[in-house]
Amino acid sequence: MLKFPIYLDHNATTPCDPRVVEAMIPYFTNNFGNAASRNHPFGWQAEEAVDYAREQVAKLIGADPKEIIFTSGATEADNLAIKGVFEMYASKGNHIITCNIEHKAVLDTCKHIEKEGGEVTYLKVNPEGLIDMKELEAAIKPTTILIAIMYANNEIGTVMPMKEISALAKKKGILVFSDATQAVGKIPVDVNKDGIDLMAFTAHKMYGPKGVGALYVRRKNPRVKVTAQIDGGGHERGMRSGTLNVPGIVGFGKACEICMSEMGEETKKISALRDKLENALTKIEESYVNGSKQYRLPHVTNISFKYVEGEGLLMGFNKDIAVSSGSACTSASLEPSYVLKALGLGDDLAHSSLRFGLGRFTTEDQIDYTIEAVTKTVSKLREMSPLWEMYKEGIDMNSIEWAHH
Amino acid sequence: MAYSDKVLGHYQNPKNVGTLDKSKQNVGTGLVGAPECGDVMRLQIEVDENGLIKDAKFKTFGCGSAIASSSLATEWLKGKTVDEAVKIDNMEIVEELHLPPVKIHCSVLAEDAIKAAVNDYRKKNGLPELKFEESVVH
Ligand SMILES: Cc1ncc(COP(=O)(O)O)c(C=O)c1O
Numbered sequence: 426m427l428k429f430p431i432y433l434d435h436n437a438t439t440p441c442d443p444r445v446v447e448a449m450i451p452y453f454t455n456n457f458g459n460a461a462s463r464n465h466p467f468g469w470q471a472e473e474a475v476d477y478a479r480e481q482v483a484k485l486i487g488a489d490p491k492e493i494i495f496t497s498g499a500t501e502a503d504n505l506a507i508k509g510v511f512e513m514y515a516s517k518g519n520h521i522i523t524c525n526i527e528h529k530a531v532l533d534t535c536k537h538i539e540k541e542g543g544e545v546t547y548l549k550v551n552p553e554g555l556i557d558m559k560e561l562e563a564a565i566k567p568t569t570i571l572i573a574i575m576y577a578n579n580e581i582g583t584v585m586p587m588k589e590i591s592a593l594a595k596k597k598g599i600l601v602f603s604d605a606t607q608a609v610g611k612i613p614v615d616v617n618k619d620g621i622d623l624m625a626f627t628a629h630k631m632y633g634p635k636g637v638g639a640l641y642v643r644r645k646n647p648r649v650k651v652t653a654q655i656d657g658g659g660h661e662r663g664m665r666s667g668t669l670n671v672p673g674i675v676g677f678g679k680a681c682e683i684c685m686s687e688m689g690e691e692t693k694k695i696s697a698l699r700d701k702l703e704n705a706l707t708k709i710e711e712s713y714v715n716g717s718k719q720y721r722l723p724h725v726t727n728i729s730f731k732y733v734e735g736e737g738l739l740m741g742f743n744k745d746i747a748v749s750s751g752s753a754c755t756s757a758s759l760e761p762s763y764v765l766k767a768l769g770l771g772d773d774l775a776h777s778s779l780r781f782g783l784g785r786f787t788t789e790d791q792i793d794y795t796i797e798a799v800t801k802t803v804s805k806l807r808e809m810s811p812l813w814e815m816y817k818e819g820i821d822m823n824s825i826e827w828a829h830h
Numbered sequence: 831m832a833y834s835d836k837v838l839g840h841y842q843n844p845k846n847v848g849t850l851d852k853s854k855q856n857v858g859t860g861l862v863g864a865p866e867c868g869d870v871m872r873l874q875i876e877v878d879e880n881g882l883i884k885d886a887k888f889k890t891f892g893c894g895s896a897i898a899s900s901s902l903a904t905e906w907l908k909g910k911t912v913d914e915a916v917k918i919d920n921m922e923i924v925e926e927l928h929l930p931p932v933k934i935h936c937s938v939l940a941e942d943a944i945k946a947a948v949n950d951y952r953k954k955n956g957l958p959e960l961k962f963e964e965s966v967v968h
Binding site: 732733734736737740741761771772773776808809810811812813814822825827828 | 833838841844847849861862863864865866867868869870871872889890891892893894896897942
């Protein structure tokens with residue numbers, strides 16, 4: 426029996442795995458100690474639990490536990506990495522290179538840096554959603570201190586060439602930061618093989634709890650330092666003060682451990698379902714996959730259904746199926762997704778897109794139901810769409826003088 | 831964001847979806863909005879010899895509120911005179927459909943579509959086009 430609503434928005438957040446919740450529970454009640462309480466068993470127990478979780482988290486990304494700084498999530502880790510490097514390495518330079526499809530947590534932090542006197546280059550991406558290595562190389566200046574490129578994009582799932590980026594950065598003596606929020610736990614990420622110096626990720630995208638994440642900060646070759654952005658009791662080796670969220674961290678650790686042991690099998694299952702969904706939905710006339718299909722996370726597909734508007738489309742089934750749309754008809758600006766626009770999609774196609782994010786608990790029945798519901802709604806809305814009628818009559822829509830409001 | 835029952839009702843059972851023959855002299859067509867903005871409405875009226883709107887049809891590319899606004903507009907238009915039609919104010923649509931502030935532009939578009947259809951009809955019939963104040967998105 427299908428249970429509704431069906432959740433296909435795993436790039437927004439994931440449910441906690443029951444095994445994660447089970448691991449967390451004792452740390453709310455019996456083992457409630459403060460990990461910084463050094464002089465009694467409550468504190469020792471909490472510290473031990475955090476240490477263990479730190480190992481589980483580090484292991485998933487091939488890091489040393491000492492290189493993990495727990496934060497409240499990826500947003501905070503993004504801020505700490507970029508602002509922390511900018512301040513720490515001020516004497517070396519003030520230039521940061523990033524790209525225009527980063528998450529707002531990176532883009533807005535970079536805007537902040539610009540106000541503080543920093544200089545930021547925003548690389549464009551190609552229609553596949555990938556940066557061009559030559560453009561990256563050309564953007565490097567003597568003052569460049571950081572290259573901040575996301576591991577995988579949250580809207581289209583494309584995976585950036587991290588190894589190539591870091592090889593170039595290493596040659597030039599520049600640090601590499603990656604927002605790997607969408608990648609960690611989904612595909613193999615290894616900070617050493619990938620040559621990453623700082624990396625942000627978060628528990629709630631990998632079946633862990635919300636409100637806990639981490640910044641990986643390399644300790645060897647080179648030893649990287651960031652200035653703290655939150656001052657206080659000097660937790661996390663002075664880089665992030667604040668009493669540790671022990672239950673959250675325990676859950677994060679457990680989530681990492683599960684991802685580590687189940688990633689292989691899970692990827693096979695999820696990508697098969699994703700492919701089934703994508704193949705069926707791209708059989709609909711005038712529907713297109715956004716972003717690279719080759720360099721992509723296994724669990725996401727972003728599809729534009731030309732001549733129907735994304736939010737209108739969602740309304741046809743969002744009681745039953747949770748997905749997200751690239752249209753932003755609700756925002757005052759009426760601007761569709763900046764990520765899709767960065768791929769060179771016209772605003773019309775960007776308005777017509779849906780992101781399907783599958784997950785650990787997605788079933789084939791759910792996918793079959795989704796295929797049917799989306800196909801039916803697209804065809805119903807096209808019957809109602811003046812643009813579809815024009816398309817069918819062979820009218821060139823660019824020849825029409827649209828009244829832009 | 832949750833939709834009002836009235837918006838949902840129009841979305842699920844839109845009234846008067848379709849196309850009138852725009853080559854006919856008594857049919858006025860209004861096409862407003864732009865694909866890049868995420869809404870396009872086409873609203874058509876067919877006027878009888880007494881100046882009464884005897885039929886109205888729409889097709890809309892847009893969100894549920896845009897579809898509902900145009901569906902409602904076609905319902906209201908039928909039986910009105912052309913002169914009465916242009917008096918429909920977007921805020922009446924907002925009230926009827928309980929549109930939230932971020933969706934007011936959908937009702938503005940419907941009002942614009944009505945006016946454009948009426949002017950198209952007037953032009954075809956040798957009447958001067960009516961001048962309207964620029965609608966503002968509140
Ligand atoms: C790429 C990326 N970076 C950062 C974030 C923010 O993560 P958090 O919710 O843990 O702050 C998200 C999730 O929304 C994301 O997808």
